[in-house]
Amino acid sequence: MEFKESQAIYLQIADHLCEQILLDKWKPDDRIPSVRELAVQLEVNPNTVMRTCEYLQQYDIIYNKRGIGYFVSENASKKIIQLKKERFxxxxxxxxxxxxxxxxxxxxxxxxxxxxxxxxxxx
Incomplete structure (x- = not known):
């Protein structure tokens, strides 16, 4: 993934993950790749991915099952669209x-x- 200078990397990763959800690659209650897997895949520090997950969790787009990983929330698509509209x-x-x-x-x-x-x- 190529990152732009104009926006924080964790927000660009959040946009990428949200796009996966909107494209139905990840459906509600699907487990998303682990923080480590995403860090390796996107070639970033795991702390950056963790910040992304905390950001998405704050908006109830994903949720954490302790010890298992992050999962897509039930109304994630609606929440993503709402958030993207507000930002737009x-x-x-x-x-x-x-x-x-x-x-x-x-x-x-x-x-x-x-x-x-x-x-x-x-x-």
Whole structure:
């Protein structure tokens, strides 16, 4: 996994794990790989993965069975979508709107581009 400088590594790992859940690679009550396994797979320090797990546990996306490992929570997908929407609205949308304003664009101009994007990327 290649990491960006613009965001903390543990948050990028959290996004990666959340993506696995949203793509149904891990379903509710599935055990996710151990902290050590993830650290080796992602080539990061186990403490970084542990921080990621604590972060996801804080939002009830995963839960810990002591001595067994971490598991996907029942409503993880809904919680991930809610969290991602909140982050998008707070962090990305203001810049997007600023660019639209500077380019003198209206929302209705974007709809055909959005529809084309959905068709080509999510068939």
């Amino acid at each position: 609205l707070a962090n990305e949308l203001p810049q997007f709107f600023r660019n639209m304003y500077l380019l003198d664009m209206e929302l209705d101009e974007l709809k055909p581009h959005y529809e084309k994007y959905k068709k080509s990327n999510f068939k």
